[in-house]
Amino acid sequence: MNILLHVCCGPCAIYPVTQMLNDGIRVSGYFYNPNIHPYREFKQRIQGVQQFADLTQLEVDIDTKYGLTEYLRKVVFHEHERCSLCYRMRLEEVAQKAKKKGVDAFSTTLLYSKHQNHECIKKIGAExxxxxxxxxxxxxxxxxxxxxxxxxxxxxxxxxxxxxxIYSEQERYDKVFSKKKQTIKTP
Ligand code: SF4
Known part of the structure; x- marks a missing residue:
């Protein structure tokens, strides 16, 4: 079997790629993530993917176009469902590329993360x-x-x-701030 694997970042690629290779699957990667902001972070994640690819000889196609505008056009006013829109945006692109390449299937490293909505990814992937x-x-x-x-x-x-x-970046600081507030003792 020959799979085009959507790669969201280096760390999330490690286990799925290892598993696929162990299962005798031919796998190549595709980094397509207009959801990663700001630009400095986007670059850093690309470097991580490249580092992993160099180490494992994984063939990976990296879309270096920074997609802030494209992402925001999809989710603004729909923030409550932004993750499902974000999964769909990325997986649609990967499926189309897989089809063009003539591989047997597409998949995603998002299925590795405990922080993602796994069932939603599974459902959107099937659709x-x-x-x-x-x-x-x-x-x-x-x-x-x-x-x-x-x-x-x-x-x-x-x-x-x-x-x-940028929403998840804000939430990160919200969490840190609320933890700090909890630890401040009232006199
Ligand atoms: S928090 Fe949701 S919308 Fe934001 S990058 Fe992650 S999956 Fe996409």
Missing amino acids: IAEKYQIEFYYQDFRSGWQEGIEKAIEINLYRQAYCGC
Whole structure:
């Protein structure tokens, strides 16, 4: 089997790629993530993916176009459902590319993350497979969560502190701030 794997970042690629290779699957990667902001973070994640690809000889196609505007046009006024829009935007692109390349299926490293809405990704993957008539390769890669983290630390791969979009970046600081507030003792 030959799969085009959507790669969201270096650390999330480790376990799925390892598993696929162990299963005898031919895999190539595609970094397409207009949801990652700001630009400096976007560049840093690309470097992480490149580092991982160099280390493992993974063939990876990296879309270096910074997609802030494209992403915002999809989600503004629909922030409450932004993650499903974001999954769909990325997987649609990957499915179309997979179809053009003539591979057997497409998949995504998002299926590895415990922080993502796994069931939503699975559902959208199946819908897009139907739409473009190409298989969505599904596997619950979350079982390798710890293994992936340990490997990322071992190879000194950049590990991000938030999901990607400017909303998730804000939430990161909201959480830090509310934790700090809880620890401040009242007199
Ligand atoms: S939190 Fe993550 S998945 Fe959700 S919209 Fe932002 S970047 Fe996309």
